[in-house]
Amino acid sequence: MPELPEVESILRSLVPRAEGQKIRDVQVMRSDLRYPIAEDLPQRLAGRRIERLTRRGKYLVFVLEGKGSLLVHLGMSGRLLWQDLAPRYFQHVAWRMALANGENLAYADARRFGFVRLVIQGEQDPLLALGAEPLGRQLNQSYLATKMAQSQRSIKELIMDQSLVAGIGNIYANEILFCAAIHPLRPGSSLIAKDWSRLARCIKKVLKEAIRFQGSSISDFLDSRGKMGRFQKRFAVYTRAGKYCRYCGSVIIGDRHHNRSYYYCPQCQVW
DNA sequence: CGCACCCCCTGCCGGC
């Protein structure tokens, strides 16, 4: 489910209630997520204060007082939900966290592709393997060209590669490439300077706009207060195969590549 | 090294 804009929306919905709070205790209901939850996680978190909440790529980061951060990755169907929501939201809760202010946060994940991990001082820290943060200064035309222009891989795969750029998934890769007027299957090596320039601009533009609309809810994305995103109403191409391009009127094409769907406008995104 | 393919898991939707 969640790409950068969705994770950012969840983050913003968590901050007011969670930041600065002490963790009272953590309960694990089922530990069989993508990676098993460490048995000692509850005891290592109990009593510690959440100094700050942040995001890196698609990871939520609970920065703890003293050493260490709790990393939460939501996989495809992970949700962080405040306990005051209706009971129907709490079907697949894997763990929950009680805070000193009386709030309770639950992690629910139907498909269990998500995971949670405590990292100490950058040791084996998955965040270190991530590429540039899309909304940061490092991500620009020359960064993209340097990292991708030698590659024969498709530009869609390249911008979804978390070790190159952190946070773009299947929805926003398609939307970004429409914005940049680049065919999704073009090899990185075929892009020229003005393509890299538009791509850098569109990465920032599309992600920022999606954050403004609190992410995309295709079927089930919700922030921690149970609110849906609204960016799905603004998709130019994603899930719009057979519909008309809002800009040129051509019929949007949908196909599969690398076991993922992709969508593009054959007129706006010429090879 | 790149890349095609398969896996993890549950839910939902459309077609028959």
Place this chain on the structure above:
DNA sequence: TGCCGGCAGGGGGTGC
């Protein structure tokens, strides 16, 4: 109406 196949925002492993 019910069943079945295909597909879904994620990442990772294998074998060529």
